[in-house]
Amino acid sequence: MTSPRIVHVATSAPYDVTVGENLLQDVASAVPESAMRVLVVTAAPLRRHVDNLKALLDSRGLTVVIAEVPDAEEGKSAEVLAFCWGVLGKSDFTRSDVVIGFGGGAVTDLAGFVAATWLRGVGVIQVPTTLLAMVDAAVGGKTGINTAEGKNLVGAFHEPLSVWCDVRALDTLPRHDLVAGLAEVVKCGFIRDPEILTIVGENLTMLRGEGREGSLDDATRAVLVELITRAIQVKADVVSADLKESYLREILNYGHTFAHAIEYTERYQWRHGAAVSVGMVFVAELAHLAGKLTEEEVDRHRTILAGLGLPTTYPGHRWDALLTAMRRDKKTRGDLLRFVILNGLQNPVRLEGPDPAILQGAYAAVSA
Numbered sequence: 001m002t003s004p005r006i007v008h009v010a011t012s013a014p015y016d017v018t019v020g021e022n023l024l025q026d027v028a029s030a031v032p033e034s035a036m037r038v039l040v041v042t043a044a045p046l047r048r049h050v051d052n053l054k055a056l057l058d059s060r061g062l063t064v065v066i067a068e069v070p071d072a073e074e075g076k077s078a079e080v081l082a083f084c085w086g087v088l089g090k091s092d093f094t095r096s097d098v099v100i101g102f103g104g105g106a107v108t109d110l111a112g113f114v115a116a117t118w119l120r121g122v123g124v125i126q127v128p129t130t131l132l133a134m135v136d137a138a139v140g141g142k143t144g145i146n147t148a149e150g151k152n153l154v155g156a157f158h159e160p161l162s163v164w165c166d167v168r169a170l171d172t173l174p175r176h177d178l179v180a181g182l183a184e185v186v187k188c189g190f191i192r193d194p195e196i197l198t199i200v201g202e203n204l205t206m207l208r209g210e211g212r213e214g215s216l217d218d219a220t221r222a223v224l225v226e227l228i229t230r231a232i233q234v235k236a237d238v239v240s241a242d243l244k245e246s247y248l249r250e251i252l253n254y255g256h257t258f259a260h261a262i263e264y265t266e267r268y269q270w271r272h273g274a275a276v277s278v279g280m281v282f283v284a285e286l287a288h289l290a291g292k293l294t295e296e297e298v299d300r301h302r303t304i305l306a307g308l309g310l311p312t313t314y315p316g317h318r319w320d321a322l323l324t325a326m327r328r329d330k331k332t333r334g335d336l337l338r339f340v341i342l343n344g345l346q347n348p349v350r351l352e353g354p355d356p357a358i359l360q361g362a363y364a365a366v367s368a
């Protein structure tokens with residue numbers, strides 16, 4: 001890769017997202033001069049990378065505290081949040097100190113919420129290390145945790161100071177996690193950027209990466225850099241126009257009403273991206289039954305997602321549990337379920353209070 005790609009997020013507190021290689025020195029340099037202490041929130045699989053970052057932060061004379069939290073969704077809990085507050089308190093963190101989120105989307109969601117809540121808000125630098133966190137979770141300032149009742153039910157909008165996507169981190173990412181991240185990339189293709197669908201469609205075998213061992217090859221990395229940059233651009237444009245999700249931002253939730261219900265029902269044993277994949281097929285079917293998408297457009301969802309090796313079906317006979325979870329979705333207003341659907345590709349609209357018969361019909365269409 002020649003030079004890093006930079007996407008600017010033009011909110012009222014603007015920041016840059018950098019996509020490049022070997023960025024740890026840049027991350028260390030991005031900690032503001034005013035900071036004395038840095039809390040790095042991370043999970044066990046990232047230990048080696050974090051040790052390298054710590055050495056760079058140490059050499060800047062910063063006091064570095066590492067909070068290693070339970071991996072994946074287990075880290076997004078009130079107990080783990082309180083653990084991080086305890087670490088910050090015991091280390092005398094002040095408002096000029098900084099949190100770094102170093103890991104997948106679960107870590108960046110938690111780290112962002114730790115920063116949002118400590119002393120009512122300190123700076124956070126996000127260093128996403130999964131594809132999904134690079135293209136989505138670390139960008140846009142949505143932070144939060146899960147509760148016993150559902151996914152992401154508690155959180156805050158708290159934008160990062162900067163975001164650093166080091167694509168070399170993807171060399172150690174398990175193949176199924178890379179593919180899960182592609183679901184959010186494809187989402188950006190369906191809601192806004194058709195070129196994403198073309199690029200993914202032309203490189204399905206390469207992106208699926210069956211039998212791949214070790215580092216990504218240069219060709220795959222180049223395709224990923226293009227897709228990562230495009231997906232971040234979609235998100236940056238949307239959150240720059242509507243940070244707090246008054247309406248437009250809801251389009252980034254395409255497929256998520258059903259997806260979050262799957263994650264909750266499955267006790268978070270499904271990866272978020274895999275659930276989003278099924279969720280997009282569900283809303284595509286819903287849009288078809290509402291007369292907004294053609295059969296061919298629904299098939300395009302299935303072809304591209306299944307072509308990447310992502311799931312497109314979910315077991316039948318779980319409707320009651322799924323519906324209960326969907327009612328807790330943040331787009332719900334009172335008793336009115338609201339879905340983001342497509343009225344033609346790249347034209348997201350809202351479907352409010354759909355007839356229960358078409359909801360059941362869409363479920364039947366994705367049932368295995």
Ligand SMILES: NC(=O)c1ccc[n+]([C@@H]2O[C@H](COP(=O)([O-])OP(=O)(O)OC[C@H]3O[C@@H](n4cnc5c(N)ncnc54)[C@H](O)[C@@H]3O)[C@@H](O)[C@H]2O)c1
Binds near residue numbers: 105131
């Ligand atoms: N805030 C937002 O806007 C937003 C957007 C999308 C998703 N999310 C959230 O993000 C989470 C999903 O994120 P995810 O898919 O990254 O899952 P994840 O954070 O659970 O990470 C998946 C696994 O990959 C490991 N890992 C991370 N980087 C690695 C690396 N470079 N090499 C090897 N292993 C590595 C993790 O430790 C974990 O075991 C969900 O909680 C979802 O709700 C938030």
Ligand SMILES: O=C(O)C(=O)C[C@@H](O)[C@H](O)[C@H](O)COP(=O)(O)O
Binds near residue numbers: 142
């Ligand atoms: O940034 C957004 O806005 C999104 O909806 C992006 C989603 O991919 C992401 O999973 C987000 O965490 C969902 O948020 P929620 O508000 O539905 O919890």
Ligand SMILES: [Zn+2]
Binds near residue numbers: 256
């Ligand atoms: Zn998502």
